Amino acid sequence: MALGLIHDPVFQEHDPGSYHCESPNRLVALDQALRTWPGLEKTVQVPLREARVGELTLSHMPHHIKRVASTHGKRVALDPDTGACPVSYKVALTAVGTLLDLCTMAVNGEVEHGAALLRPPGHHATPDRAMGFCFFNNVALAATHLIHNHKLERVLVADFDVHHGNGTEEIFYYDHRVLYFSLHQSPFYPGTGPVNSVGLASGKGYTLNVPLPAGLGDQDYIRIFEDLLLPVARQYKPQFILVSAGYDAHREDPLGGMYVSSLGFAALTRILMEISEEFCPGKIVMSLEGGYDPPALGRAVVACLEALTGDTGADALRKAHENADKPQALIKALKMAGKFWSLP
Numbered sequence: 001m002a003l004g005l006i007h008d009p010v011f012q013e014h015d016p017g018s019y020h021c022e023s024p025n026r027l028v029a030l031d032q033a034l035r036t037w038p039g040l041e042k043t044v045q046v047p048l049r050e051a052r053v054g055e056l057t058l059s060h061m062p063h064h065i066k067r068v069a070s071t072h073g074k075r076v077a078l079d080p081d082t083g084a085c086p087v088s089y090k091v092a093l094t095a096v097g098t099l100l101d102l103c104t105m106a107v108n109g110e111v112e113h114g115a116a117l118l119r120p121p122g123h124h125a126t127p128d129r130a131m132g133f134c135f136f137n138n139v140a141l142a143a144t145h146l147i148h149n150h151k152l153e154r155v156l157v158a159d160f161d162v163h164h165g166n167g168t169e170e171i172f173y174y175d176h177r178v179l180y181f182s183l184h185q186s187p188f189y190p191g192t193g194p195v196n197s198v199g200l201a202s203g204k205g206y207t208l209n210v211p212l213p214a215g216l217g218d219q220d221y222i223r224i225f226e227d228l229l230l231p232v233a234r235q236y237k238p239q240f241i242l243v244s245a246g247y248d249a250h251r252e253d254p255l256g257g258m259y260v261s262s263l264g265f266a267a268l269t270r271i272l273m274e275i276s277e278e279f280c281p282g283k284i285v286m287s288l289e290g291g292y293d294p295p296a297l298g299r300a301v302v303a304c305l306e307a308l309t310g311d312t313g314a315d316a317l318r319k320a321h322e323n324a325d326k327p328q329a330l331i332k333a334l335k336m337a338g339k340f341w342s343l344p
Helices: 025-035 038-042 062-069 088-107 138-149 166-172 218-236 262-279 294-308 315-320 328-337
Strands: 004-006 076-079 082-084 114-116 155-159 178-185 207-212 240-245 284-288
Touching: 004 088, 025 294, 062 088, 082 088, 088 114, 088 138, 088 240, 088 284, 114 294, 138 155, 138 166, 138 240, 138 284, 155 166, 155 218, 166 178, 166 207, 178 218, 207 218, 207 328, 218 262, 218 315, 218 328, 240 262, 262 284, 262 294, 262 315, 284 294
Parallel strands: 004 114, 114 284, 155 178, 155 240, 178 207, 240 284
Antiparallel strands: 076 082
């Protein structure tokens, strides 16, 4: 069965402003990288669709939706980092609507896994605020779609962007139906995601944050996925896996301070594949978040697509680091998560 792919020039039309790092050039570089990927011809392109307002209200307040809609036909700054051009609202609607349809295709077995190479990104968007380049929270809306429209009860959201997904955390902080896992550079924008932010009420224990100092790389990220995410996910038994796939922890990224390689991101994807094969075969959907060195972004995305489609080249890297020392951040996160989950 083919991989579902969202990849269309429409997502290059969103222009947040001259010299903005979240630029259309990110997807231009992806175009170039995909042309040399042999697996592209085996993918299924997902038809574009704009999200309906009613779908947005599953995760966003009406006044927030109206504020973003008011940018249509204008060039407006929603916050110092988040600029809209005349078509940004329509592009953001298309990103959400098409991602929801990709998730439905995966649930129905029409595709085996999926990748959404879209803009604008989403994981900073809160229920009532656009921020950090994000208008609507694409992945959070996909999770609520799966819960409300497909009656799923356990959705894993794994976020490896170098920035904490504050919006996703806020949306599901009281909700056990989503297990939100984030490893992110700290201190760093947006200043959220401490290890003791674990959720509240019925969501207590279903938020796992691993704040990391700058300078960590493949072996640290792989060890965190192996020692924390993997055992917790096996207890959670997800019915679907969504990935906030930000590549700004790449060693060549100008914004982040991490040293993850393209193959390192693929190794993380292979760990997610292991979880999927055990509990929800064919049901991983990765949605693009950050990644601001366009050539590095292209290489990292293709490496993850190869991992999703069965290429095991990253498994050797994973095995090479399986006995690496635990970073101190992982030790702290394990201690916190151990209050809610059985850990080795």
